[in-house]
Each structure stands twice: as C-alpha cells, then as structure tokens.
Amino acid sequence: MIFLLYAAVFGYFVFQPAIISPDTHSYWHLDIVRYPVYVLFLRGFEFIFGENYEPFAVAFQLVFTLISVQIFSSNFSRLLKLHFVLQLLLVGILLFPIFPPLLTANNLCSEGLSYPLYLLMVSFAVDFLFKNEKRKIYFFAIAFIALALTRGQFAIIAVIVAFLFILKHKKFIFRKVNLKFLLLLLLLPFISNMLDSTYRKLVHNHFITAPYSFVNAVTLPLFISEEKDSLLFENEDQKIIFQKTYHRIDSLGLLSSKVEGDYKAKYQVFHDNFPYICNQSFHDIGRKHFRDKNDPFQSSIDTEIAAKAMFFPLVKTHLKDYISLYYTSVMHGFYSFFIFLFFVLVCIFSGIKLLKKFTLEYGIIFFGSLLILSNALIVAVAVHTIMRYVFYNFALAFIILILLLKKATFAK
16 A cells, blocks of 8 residues: 555656756756755766756656655564554655655755655664664665765764764673774764865865855854944954945845844744845855955855854854844744753653663654754754754654653553
8 A cells, every 4th residue: 555655656746847946056057065966966867868857857856765765664663563554654754745845856956865865864773773783884874974965964963873872882882893883973974074075176176065054054143243243353354244244134124133023023034034144145245255266166165264253253242142043943943842842851851761771662762852853953053944954854753752652551
C-alpha cells in the first residue's frame, strides 16, 4: 500500500512544472554565496540533458526523496515496532514537504536535495548510535558532508551525534575504537568546511567558506538599529554601508522603531520583509560599495567581513531588543511558547535519563529534541523563521510524541 502511495505521489508531481526562482538562478550562475552540491547538481543535469534539464531534475529529486522517506520510515518502524497505522502516519508526515506550500521536489532549490539527505543522515545516525551498526558511521559521514555542502545550517549535527556517542560510551570513551569514531565525528565539520573552501578556490579563486552567514545574521541588528549607531564603527567602509542601509530601510519603514505594537508585531514586519532588509538593502549596498572591476567575487567577501564586524557592536548596543526579537523568532518557528517549552522539558528530562542509563527510547527522544531545538535556535540567529528552514524535523516530533505516549501508557 505504501509503495502505491509513493507511485501516486511520483506520478502526480513528476508531471507538474519545475519551479524556477531567484535562488535557482543564483545556483545556476555559480554565485559565490551558494554551497557547492546544488550548484553541481543543476550544472550536471544541464550537461547531461541539455537546456531542457528541469523535468529530469524534478524526477530525480522526487525519486531521491521517496527513497529517503522509505529508508527513514522503515528504519524507525522496525526499531520502534510501530503499528501499520502509525507507519502510514509517519510516511504521510515525511511526504508533507513534497506538497504545497513547500513543493521541495518540484522547486529547483537546495531543499530538493537537503531534505532527503537529512532523512538519510538521521537514519544512519540512529543505526550507528542505537543499533550498534558501526560501519554506518561512514554512511553518516558521507550524508553529513553532502548535506553540510548543500545547506550549512546543519553543520552542528555531527557534534550532537558525538555528544550522544559520549553519553553512550562514557565509561569507555577513551578506548581506541570509540576514540576513533569520536574523532571522526568531531572532524566532520572541519572536513566539510575544507571541501567548501576548496570548491570556491577552484571556481572563484578564493579559499573561503560561503560568505553569507553574517550578511544574514546582521539583518536583525540592522532592523533594531538607530541612526547614531554609525558612530559604533571606526572603519569608514562599515560606517558608509551602515548609513546607506539605514537610510534605505528607514525610507521603507522597515525599522523596529517605525513599527507600533509589541515585539510580536515588530517581528512580523521583520519576518515579512527580511529579503528587503538583507538581500535588497544591506547585501546590494555592500557589494556595490566594495565592487572590484578585477574580481567580481571580492565584493561579496568584503561585505561578509563588514557584516561580521558590524554584528557584535549592534547586538551589544541593542541587546534587550535583540534578545526579545530573537526569542519571538524562535517562538514563531514553534507556533507557541508551550510547544517550545514542551521540547525543552522533554530534552532535559530525556537527557537526565540518559545520564543514568543509555536506552533506545530516551536516546531517540533526546536526539530528536536536540535536533529540533538546535535547528530552531540556529535558524533564528541566521535568518527569519520560515517553514522552509524548520520543516525538516516534523517527523522527529511525531516520533517523540509516539515514544512519550508509549512511556506514559506503560507507566500506568
């Protein structure tokens, strides 16, 4: 029955048109701020299938996603001995991103690969941590590197897996075999950064990671800034970029001080207008300011450097407003404070349980809640909390609820 469902999903969406967006064009044109995997994916399909490659790319994204959904769902279903109805619900949740509003398989954007890669990575991590399939750490490493080179927001997951590995083997962590696995897990973020930088050296002649992290992160501090904040910057370039950006977003009414109401109302304006403040104001102004006729990529690098230098003084100066809006952003991703609190308490409770005894159920609950919370907290720093960045863990939230209900039922 499940395979009939997969066939129906594939049959319907494979005939839907590919979605081409500004992000698609930035990948296609080898923009220096883009991670390499999706760039190579689009270019590779164009090389093989010609200029009408889009339907083939969509078909691949659909097949890859469906295979990953099946591996993830069957793995957890066997591990947790899920009833068929629960299996079907889990598959339905896993398939949700293929449908509107996300349409990940039809959208020629990084989610078309990052979502299935995420499912595979989590599944391999579970095999390694909870099924003692040691060789799966190498599958995890491959999936992690591919994912980190597709979407950088997941770079912390290797550290989370390493933390659970330490909890599991805390008494014997310094044994040679365990130390080998731990070292590999801790090295993975550095390996992915090296590969990312190597790609840019080959393509853009700059040995750097994607120069866009602080460009995104400085957007919230700019939203809460004041005109006098230009005095915070001794560097003349930073001062000019700030002043031009401030005047542009001020003229658009996109400053926190221009918005009447509480922090929720202010955040909603920020949330709805993030691209105007970030991409179409600060980033464009920075690249125009630093434009180098001899090197078309240097301006993006210099803008990222300026954003990093500006971020901390602005946050420090407006710390109360920053924390309040950051908190509001996190809550927006969870839809409710109580849902956020639920996962925090679940994370703490399962973590305490694991300290006493490492078990399958509490291990998965702790692992899942850490993934949910870490992604939400990272996204709220880097960008605005839209579904596109937080949908990856819906299935894990469902699995956590199943396990907690199971624990509560047997406790009675």
